[in-house]
Amino acid sequence: MARALTLLVLLTSACSSKGDQAPAPTVQGPGSGSGSGSAVPEVAPVVVPETAPARRLWSNKLDSQEMFDAYSKELGGERFSKFVIDLKSDAIYYFDVDVYKVHKDFVFQELYKKPKTKEAVRVFDKNYTAQKVDFMLCYIVHHTSQDVWTFAFWDGDLATPEQVTHAYKRMKETFFKGDLVKYRPDSSHQESVAKKLVGVPFILNDALYKAAEYVAFNEGQNVGKLRLVPPNVAETELTFATDEIVVLAAPLADITPVAGIISEQFSTPLSHVSLRAKAWKIPNIGLKGAREKLATFDGKQVWFEAKGGTYTLRAATPQEIAANQAKEQKHVDLPAANLDFGEMLTLDQFTAKDIVKFGAKSANQGEIIAAKLTGFEVPPGFGIPYRYYAEHMAKNGLDEKLVAMLADPAFKSDANVRKKALAGLKAAIMAAPVDKSFFDKVDAALKALPGSDGGVFVRSSGNAEDLDQFNGAGLYDTVPNQRGLDQVLASVKKVWGSTWNFAAFEDRSRAKIDHLKVFSSVLVxxxxxxxxxxxxxxxxxxxxxxxxxxxxxxxxxxxxSVVDGKKVPESLIVSWYNHGIRVLSRSAEPTKLVFDEKGGIREVPNPDAGKPVLTNARALLLADTARKITKVFKNDHLDIEWVFVGEKLFIVQTRPLVR
Known part of the structure; x- marks a missing residue:
């Protein structure tokens, strides 16, 4: 599908300069012209004479770049057109994709010339099977980053090797770049077909993605000071200012609020850092060679814009700097925490109203269980309410330490001071003893949880995460595979302490959240x-x-390892509507993470590196399940974490996708 083309829109970048007021030129990806904002020269409109004949909405050939441009559209940096091959007459029709959004509309309007009744559509849809009745329905795409031309079928099309070969032959005869065009399979089925082709060159999406020079993980624009981060500095030693646009050698597993992110090594749009960039509404891109391309801007105030197929980075004007400084960050209000409730309930007892006792993560899991959906399970668990965090802080004098720390002028003004003080508070929370009554209650809840001797996850479920306006992705700790009461209690304190992780504190400050109103609940x-x-x-x-x-x-x-964003995962686009599956990339990691028998996790060789992680059946089950969950929450924009054990699906987290 055309809209599924955009993740592979990956344009190389080039440098150009405008004006005579150096020091710094404008840096852009190709296709964006020679400047931006006031630096862009006005282009006179093209005036079409009234007597000019109307251009047809389709053509039997595209014999020039001008013709291709006229019938194609750029979406996220890929320029694509579509064509139909009539299997009875062997005629080929390239049609205007600005007029006809989908093949079906063109065929019914221009070729069938009849209404789209249910029966007529049912017959038409056979053209997506191996037994096509009337047409082959294809795309032709220019991947401008790699300057590669491809043709493709919709990802759910079951075209045979013979049909692909014939489509290639007719395209090659009628398209001006036909000799350069390769077949691009978009699904596991189509990949298997491609390997059977003779005389038809093909290229996989995975190869296109890995060869890319540029990808936008989050579009947007901002003004800030560009900072080239040295590649040899440990991640734990880094601090960032909220007005910095940072250039990184590799993706970070965690980051505090910044004005923009540029990484020389590609991550994934679903990593915690990418999801935060989306929530912060900042541009976030991958750009190979970024340090060299952008070196002249280091330490300077710049205007940075990321789009699907290109980026622009130039010196910011005084007016842009002033407007950026005047921007007001929206205040986020937290759900009030009930500090009186002390019962440790199981997940199947939770509903949405329990967010004030156990946090949104736990309450959301309870809502899913209560909906009694089929096809998956939610792992059993129990919640430790806010009350016990508040009591732990008060009984050990940590609440007073927190108030004094927040009032310290040096803490307020210096990020390095804050980072050290927060780490000290977290350590104190973890070192402080829990009282006997709490010990006994966790012991009883753990013993009553079936299967807990095989290991539990201890997860944060605070009142400053998983919210509509503040998702808190990756800000707080999750401790995997904890075995026995001692490990679980230590992990509960670690999760409590993670309330004061540096990244969490900085992000809450960005959102103007009152830190004294933040409380931690725990999901076991x-x-x-x-x-x-x-x-x-x-x-x-x-x-x-x-x-x-x-x-x-x-x-x-x-x-x-998926959410830390450091390696490229298998990436799919899956339609809940028509069950199309498009493969964007494969995961080739030589190792994987598994449970350690003594508790925690360990890394082991991955015998399936490079092979598909999800079968079609698993991918479709995931899409169908996610669609059901959107109905439970009456929200079409969700972030869902899932696991498979063989063919069995578990949903382990659901939260709003902050956009």
């Missing part, structure tokens, strides 16, 4: 020994108008 949940795990968002990754496709990232083993 049966650990699932995943054979595959990942994230699904109920959106197309780059096309906000597409409401029928979901994006899935997956890896073998446990899911922590």
């Amino acid at each position: 949940q049966i650990g699932v020994p995943a054979t595959a795990a990942g994230v699904l968002i109920t959106e197309h990754p780059t096309d906000p108008t597409d409401e029928k496709n979901y994006t899935i990232n997956a890896k073998s083993g446990l899911g922590m």
Whole structure:
């Protein structure tokens, strides 16, 4: 599908300069012209004479770049057109995609010339099977980043090797770049067909993605000071200012609020950092060679814009700097925490109203269980309410320490001071003893949880995460595969302490959240020994108008390596509407994470590196399940974490996707 093309829109970048007031030129990706804002020269409109004949809405050939441009459209940086081959007459029709959005509209209007009744559509849809009745329905795409031309079928099309070969022959005879065009399979089925082709060159989406020079993980624009971050500095030693646009050698597993992110090594749009960039509404891109391309801007105030197919970075004007400084950050109000409730309830007892006792993460899981949906399970668990965090802080004098720390002028003004002080507070929370009554209650709840001796996850479920306006993705700690009461209690304190993780504090400050109103609840949940795990968002990754496709990232083993964003996962676009599956990339990691028998996790060789993580059946089950969950929450924009154990699906987290 055309809208599914956009994640592979990956344009190389080039440098150009405008004006005579150096020091710094404008840096852009190709296709964006020679400048931006006031630097862009006005272009006179093309005036078409009234006597000029109307251009047809289709053509039997595209014999020039001008013709291709006239019948094609650029979406996220890929320029694409569509064509239909009549199987009876062998005629080929390239049609105007600005007029006819889908093949079906063109065929019924221009070729069938009859209404789209249910029966007529049912017959037409046979053209997506191996037994096509009337037409072959194809796309032709220019991937401008790699300057590669491809043709493709819709990802759900079951075209045979013979049909692909014939489509290639007719395209090659009628398209001006036909000799350069390669077949691009978009699904596992089509990949198997491609390997059977003779005389038809093909290229996989995975190869296109890895060869890309540029990708936009979040579009947007901002003004800030460009900072080239040295590649040899440990991530734990880094601090950032909120007005910085940072250039990184590799993706970070965690980051505090910044004005923009540029990484030389590509991540994924579903990593925690990418999801935060979306919530912060800042541009976030991958750009190979970024340090060299942008070196002249280091330390300077710049205007940075990221689009699907290109980016622009130039010196900011005084007016832009002033307007950026005048921007007001929206205040986020937190759900009030009930500090009186002390019962440790199981997930199947939770409903949405329990957010004030156990946090949104736990309450959302309870809502899903209560909906009694089929096709998946939610791992059992129990919640430790806010009350016990507040008591732990008060009984150990940590609440007073917190108030004094927040009032310290040096803490307020210096990020390095804040980072050290927050780490000290977290350590104090973890070191402080729990009282006997709390010990006994956790012991009883753990013993009553079936399967807990096989390991549990200890997860944060505070009142400053998983909210409509503040998702808190990756800000707080999750401790996997904890075995026995001692490990669980230590992990509960670690999760409590993670309330004061540096990144969490900085992000809450950005959102103007009152830190004294932040409380931590804990979810203790049966650990699932995943054979595959990942994230699904109920959106197309780059096309906000597409409401029928979901994006899935997956890896073998446990899911922590998916959300840290350091390696490219398997990435799919899956339609809940027509069950089309498009493969964007494969995960080739040589190792995977599994449970350690003594508790925690360990890394082991991955015998399936490079092979599909999700079968078609698993991918469709995920999409169908996610669609059901959107109905439960009456929200079409969700971020869902999932795991498979063999063919059995578990949903382990659902939260609003902050857009």
